[in-house]
Structure formats: structure tokens, C-alpha cells
Amino acid sequence: MSLRPLRTPPETELSPELLVKIHQLMVKARVLEERLIQMYKQGDGYFWIGGPGEEAFNVPLGILIDKGRGLQHDYCHFHYRQSATLLAMGVDPIDSLRMMKNTATDPYTGGRNFVGHYSIREWNVVPVSSPIEVQYSMAPGTAIAQKRAGGRGITIVTGGDAGTAEGDFATCLVWASRPANPLPMLIVVTNNKWGISTNWQGQHGEKRISDRGKGFGIESKTIDGNDPEVSYREIAAAMEYVRTERKPFLLEAMLSRLYGHSSASGANKILDEADCLVGFERRLEERGLLTRAKMDELRAQFNAELSAAHRKVKDEPQPDPKSIFDHIFSEKDLVRE
Amino acid sequence: MVQAIRMALHVAEERHGVTDIFGEDVGPPLGGAFTATQGLKTAWNSPLDERGIVGASIGLGLAGCRNVAEIQFCDYAFNTIDLLKLGGMIHWSSNGDWNCPITIMTPVGSGIRGSIYHSHSFDATATHIPGYKIAMPSTPRDAYGMLLSCVVDPNPCFFLVPKALMRVRTMAGEEIPGEPGDDKALSKMIDAPLGDRSKWQPSWPDTPDLFVPFGEARTMRQGRDLTVVSYGRTLPLCVKAAETVAGEGIEAEVIDLRSLWPYDWARIAESVRRTGRVLYVNEDTEVTNFGEHLIRRTVDELFYDLIAPPRLLAGAHVPGIGLADSLEMASVPQLPSIAESIRAVARTEP
Numbered sequence: 001m002s003l004r005p006l007r008t009p010p011e012t013e014l015s016p017e018l019l020v021k022i023h024q025l026m027v028k029a030r031v032l033e034e035r036l037i038q039m040y041k042q043g044d045g046y047f048w049i050g051g052p053g054e055e056a057f058n059v060p061l062g063i064l065i066d067k068g069r070g071l072q073h074d075y076c077h078f079h080y081r082q083s084a085t086l087l088a089m090g091v092d093p094i095d096s097l098r099m100m101k102n103t104a105t106d107p108y109t110g111g112r113n114f115v116g117h118y119s120i121r122e123w124n125v126v127p128v129s130s131p132i133e134v135q136y137s138m139a140p141g142t143a144i145a146q147k148r149a150g151g152r153g154i155t156i157v158t159g160g161d162a163g164t165a166e167g168d169f170a171t172c173l174v175w176a177s178r179p180a181n182p183l184p185m186l187i188v189v190t191n192n193k194w195g196i197s198t199n200w201q202g203q204h205g206e207k208r209i210s211d212r213g214k215g216f217g218i219e220s221k222t223i224d225g226n227d228p229e230v231s232y233r234e235i236a237a238a239m240e241y242v243r244t245e246r247k248p249f250l251l252e253a254m255l256s257r258l259y260g261h262s263s264a265s266g267a268n269k270i271l272d273e274a275d276c277l278v279g280f281e282r283r284l285e286e287r288g289l290l291t292r293a294k295m296d297e298l299r300a301q302f303n304a305e306l307s308a309a310h311r312k313v314k315d316e317p318q319p320d321p322k323s324i325f326d327h328i329f330s331e332k333d334l335v336r337e
Numbered sequence: 338m339v340q341a342i343r344m345a346l347h348v349a350e351e352r353h354g355v356t357d358i359f360g361e362d363v364g365p366p367l368g369g370a371f372t373a374t375q376g377l378k379t380a381w382n383s384p385l386d387e388r389g390i391v392g393a394s395i396g397l398g399l400a401g402c403r404n405v406a407e408i409q410f411c412d413y414a415f416n417t418i419d420l421l422k423l424g425g426m427i428h429w430s431s432n433g434d435w436n437c438p439i440t441i442m443t444p445v446g447s448g449i450r451g452s453i454y455h456s457h458s459f460d461a462t463a464t465h466i467p468g469y470k471i472a473m474p475s476t477p478r479d480a481y482g483m484l485l486s487c488v489v490d491p492n493p494c495f496f497l498v499p500k501a502l503m504r505v506r507t508m509a510g511e512e513i514p515g516e517p518g519d520d521k522a523l524s525k526m527i528d529a530p531l532g533d534r535s536k537w538q539p540s541w542p543d544t545p546d547l548f549v550p551f552g553e554a555r556t557m558r559q560g561r562d563l564t565v566v567s568y569g570r571t572l573p574l575c576v577k578a579a580e581t582v583a584g585e586g587i588e589a590e591v592i593d594l595r596s597l598w599p600y601d602w603a604r605i606a607e608s609v610r611r612t613g614r615v616l617y618v619n620e621d622t623e624v625t626n627f628g629e630h631l632i633r634r635t636v637d638e639l640f641y642d643l644i645a646p647p648r649l650l651a652g653a654h655v656p657g658i659g660l661a662d663s664l665e666m667a668s669v670p671q672l673p674s675i676a677e678s679i680r681a682v683a684r685t686e687p
């Protein structure tokens with residue numbers, strides 16, 4: 001099958017303002033994840049899971065998402081390594097700390113779910129769930145509705161490389177590319193080459209996950225997800241294709257897992273993984289956009305803010321035990337309001 | 338019953354905002370393995386992928402599209418359990434942020450000599466998944482009214498259709514207002530013809546919004562000696578068995594539960610307090626059966642009203658229902674075993 005060649009992303013450099021913004025969000029996201037790990041290690045949370053090492057991809061994704069409510073905005077079916085994307089979309093980091101500490105003030109789950117399990121109906125961020133694959137089966141549903149509605153709203157689904165072994169990933173490819181109704185979906189796989197403790201090479205015969213899309217006639221590409229400039233350009237180009245052609249795109253981003261799978265594997269820094277921030281900061285220095293001192297100052301500032309937020313969250317109440325019976329059934333059709 | 342379901346779906350898409358009725362073979366030309374979705378304007382065929390069907394249903398629901406997703410036989414829903422659980426927890430896990438207005442419709446149970454993979458029950462499994470409302474009708478009118486209650490509810494609902502009752506006719510006095518009252522006339526209006534259907538259009542009768550609410554059981558037969566609670570395929574058998582034993586001087590009260598969650602405990606309790614004896618009947622396998630829950634509650638709350646131990650008659654705890662007539666009959670409650678259980682409960686001496 002011969003696919004229509006995708007428009008090549010412009011090679012022009014991103015504006016200095018955008019690069020500085022991306023950097024700022026990447027640092028903020030890293031500091032947030034490191035704070036969450038610290039909270040876990042200090043006993044201020046039962047479990048940590050997140051996305052340190054994925055900032056170079058996840059921040060541009062968040063900047064480029066058309067956030068809002070309803071079919072004309074993007075629907076987000078995320079997995080649990082997406083905090084940098086949510087930060088770039090505008091969440092307040094203290095709320096992630098609340099989720100970590102499972103406080104009653106956690107605005108996403110009210111203390112019911114792990115950190116990283118966001119839910120924001122105002123922005124079409126559907127509830128993140130712990131199974132690594134189910135979002136790939138749900139995402140076609142919102143995309144069907146968006147295809148019918150017309151416009152530029154798309155469905156974005158993210159997951160990891162290990163999750164593509166589940167049948168739901170095949171479900172996603174099949175449903176997204178039905179000749180009867182191709183769907184406006186950006187299907188993202190962040191490939192860190194690990195499934196908990198199991199290495200990719202021993203389990204997957206395919207050279208690239210994006211190759212699987214080709215069998216379905218889906219535009220597909222593998223990119224360097226550790227480079228924020230490459231990520232920004234490629235995500236922008238893929239999104240534009242999905243928004244205008246109303247067809248799916250499979251984007252595989254190769255990136256790093258800097259602190260292992262989760263707190264279950266220790267949450268310690270993995271020294272032989274490439275750190276996307278290190279390379280990006282060197283480049284920003286070389287281009288004269290930021291100095292080392294300025295970047296250190298930025299990190300110190302975020303650290304201080306998160307430290308203060310941590311202290312605040314520590315004193316916030318836990319959920320009322322009686323609340324377990326709240327919200328089993330809804331009295332209102334919230335999604336149609 | 339299947340025509341009642343079809344008419345309800347037509348009303349649902351015309352008047353209640355249902356945008357998608359979908360699943361394997363749900364759209365034209367077949368219109369459903371049991372013909373439940375023939376002639377519907379929003380019916381479409383999906384890939385043969387139950388996980389995709391349930392997942393897409395949830396996604397459509399989250400996008401504000403009321404939909405009815407069919408799993409062709411509940412036997413093929415077992416590989417979707419985690420997605421079904423996900424649908425049931427979206428409102429709760431998001432702390433009330435989202436709701437998930439979907440209806441999962443699936444034929445259940447034995448009665449068509451469907452062998453191992455077209456005879457499973459699903460009521461025990463469905464009642465193990467909190468967050469769903471669960472309807473299981475035993476009459477055409479209830480099927481119509483309960484399906485409409487499902488589609489307008491803001492929560493996920495299971496609509497479990499006893500496949501043995503798909504072809505039962507409307508009882509006298511139980512007609513859905515607006516239907517012609519004549520099977521052949523109705524068939525001519527809304528049943529797709531054999532052969533080429535590409536130019537066929539149904540002629541829908543003007544049927545009303547008739548909602549059978551969740552949590553409201555129905556007393557099908559009054560009696561003083563014992564209470565029989567059932568639903569689905571075994572319900573009409575219980576009524577028949579009650580009529581059989583009436584000739585022997587046993588007057589059984591028969592309650593059609595209709596809605597498994599929420600369920601009408603008030604009606605059960607009122608009846609059992611009066612009769613002092615209760616038999617629960619369904620055809621799912623008997624271990625961790627929904628009837629066991631009802632017995633536990635009966636013991637917890639009605640112990641001192643009981644004259645005899647509460648009893649459950651359910652399917653044998655075997656892996657599947659064998660094809661041969663003798664095997665199916667031995668696996669799930671039938672008229673003789675129900676009548677015998679009624680006699681046993683009625684004649685137990687304190």
C-alpha cells in the first residue's frame with residue numbers, strides 16, 4: 001500500500017520565546033515529579049508513578065492540545081505518565097501533590113486514585129486509569145463523535161510501548177482506520193523500551209511500533225522524543241494532518257524512563273538513560289537563550305514553590321470515610337450539560 | 338419481545354437522543370442476530386471486537402452521545418470485564434466529575450440449545466460490577482419500558498435480554514399503546530423482509546414514552562403460602578409452576594424482580610413477612626449467585642419472620658451448558674424442578 005506522503009514538518013527553528021517556555025515547563029514538570037518521589041519516600045503517599053524523562057515530548061504535546069470542553073476541542077485519553085502534558089495545559093502543580101497525598105482536596109479523584117490519574121471534564125481529559133491499555137479501546141468513541149460533528153477537534157490517546165502488546169492497541173488501530181469511518185485520532189506511543197522490569201527487545205519482534213500502523217494504512221512515524229524541538233514540530237505536523245484530513249496518525253516517540261517504572265521499582269534515578277533536559281539546556285546555552293545560572297535559578301525557584309506546596313498539602317484533610325458511597329450513580333447527565 | 342425492543346430503540350433514537358446503536362451485525366443488512374435492530378436509522382456494524390465495542394461505547398458516552406452497544410451473546414462479554422468495570426467506575430473514580438450514559442445490551446441465558454458458548458448467564462457477573470443499573474425483563478412490555486429507562490439514564494446500564502423469551506408474544510392486556518395488536522400486522526410493519534432489504538423501510542407504529550422504572554418489581558401472582566422471586570427466563574416458568582401447585586392447595590406468590598440493581602427489596606420483604614417462606618429462582622450458576630445475596634439479606638433482615646429456610650434454585654455449578662437436550666435440561670431450572678422446589682419450601686415443617 002502506498003501512503004500519501006505526509007507534509008514534512010518545517011525545519012525552521014522554533015521561536016526563542018517558545019523554546020524558553022518549553023524549557024520552563026520541562027523544568028517545572030521534572031521538579032514536580034522529583035517532589036512526588038520525595039513525598040513517596042517520606043511517607044506522604046502510598047505509591048508513585050509518573051513521567052520524569054518524558055518532558056521533551058509531553059510538554060510540546062500539552063502546548064499544542066486544543067484544550068476545552070466538548071466536541072470542538074481535543075479529547076485526551078492519557079495514561080499515567082502525562083503530568084508534564086497537564087502542566088503545559090495549565091494545571092496547578094499543588095493539585096498533583098494532593099493526588100499523591102490522597103487528600104480530600106485532590107480535585108481529580110478526591111483521594112480515590114493514584115497520582116498521575118487526572119480527570120478534568122472542563123478540558124476533555126477523561127479519567128486516567130491504571131490498566132495500561134484500556135484508553136486505546138475507549139478513544140475511538142470520542143473520535144466517532146468528533147468525526148460526526150465536524151470541525152477541527154481531535155482525539156489524542158497516549159500509552160507506553162509495553163501496553164501495545166495488549167489487544168486494545170490492535171483494537172485502536174482497527175477502529176481508527178475502518179474504511180467505513182476513519183477517525184480523527186492522534187495515537188501516541190511513548191517508547192521507553194521497558195515494561196516494568198522487562199526489556200522491549202526480548203518481547204517485541206517488530207522493529208518499530210509505528211510499523212504496525214502501516215498495515216492499516218495509517219500515517220505513522222517514529223521520532224526522537226528526547227528532543228523537544230523535534231517533538232514540537234512532529235506533533236504539530238501530525239495534529240494538523242489529523243485535524244484537516246480527519247484520519248488517524250500513529251506517532252511513536254523514543255524517549256527515556258529516568259526513575260524506573262514506579263515506586264514499586266524503587267523510583268531511583270537511572271543513570272544510563274539519556275536525560276532530555278541535559279541536552280536541551282546545553283543547546284539553549286550554546287544559542288545564548290539562557291545561562292546556566294538562570295536555569296539553576298529557575299529550578300531553585302520551582303523547588304521552593306513545590307516545597308511550600310508540600311508543606312501545605314501535608315496538613316490537608318483525608319477523605320471522609322462516609323464518602324465511599326458518594327458518586328456511585330450520577331443524578332445528572334453531566335456530559336450533555 | 339424482540340419487536341418491543343426494536344420499537345423502544347426506534348423511540349430512543351427519535352425522541353431521546355440516542356445517536357449510536359452498534360455492535361456485530363447490528364446494522365444492515367442483518368439488523369442483529371435476533372433481529373432486534375432492524376430498520377433503525379442509527380444502527381451500524383462494528384468490527385467483530387467486543388473490547389472495541391465496549392470501549393467505543395464508553396468513549397461515545399463521555400462525548401455526550403447516548404448509545405446502545407450490543408454484545409451479540411453475553412458469552413462473549415467475558416473478555417470485556419475490565420472495560421465494563423471501567424465504565425461502572427468513571428463517575429466514582431472521577432469523584433463525580435464525569436458520568437457515563439451508556440447501555441450495554443446483550444442476550445443472556447439458555448433456552449435455544451445454544452451449547453456452551455451461547456447459553457451463559459450474566460446476572461451474577463453484572464451484579465458484581467458496581468456502578469451499573471441492571472434491567473432484565475421477562476415480558477415484551479417490560480422490555481420496551483425498561484430499555485427506554487436505560488437509554489435516558491445518565492449512568493451505565495446493562496439491558497440483559499433472556500434469549501429464550503425473545504420470541505414470546507405480548508400477554509393480553511399488556512400491549513404497548515400504539516402497537517397494532519396483531520402479530521402479523523406488526524410484523525408486516527417492522528420486520529425486514531427476507532432477501533434483498535436494501536430498499537426496505539420500516540413503518541413504525543406510534544408508540545409512547547413508557548418508562549418502567551429501575552428498582553420496581555412486579556407481583557405477577559398473589560399467594561399466601563410462599564414467595565417466589567425470579568426474573569428473566571425462569572420467571573414465566575415460576576408463574577406456570579405456581580399455577581400447577583395451586584391445584585395441590587399451595588398458593589405461591591410470584592414476584593418478577595425486573596431490575597437487579599437497584600432492586601425492590603421493599604416488595605420482597607413485604608411479601609416474605611406475610612408468607613414466611615421464600616424461594617429465589619434464576620439460572621446463573623449457583624455459587625456466588627445473585628440469589629445468594631438475596632438469601633443473605635433475607636436471613637439478615639427477615640430471620641424472625643421465616644417459617645422455613647430460604648432456598649435458592651439456580652443453575653448447576655458446571656463450566657457450561659451442554660448441547661444435548663438432556664444436558665441443558667439438567668443444567669438449569671425447568672418447570673418440574675421449579676414446581677418441586679415450591680412444594681419443598683411450602684411443605685417444610687418448622
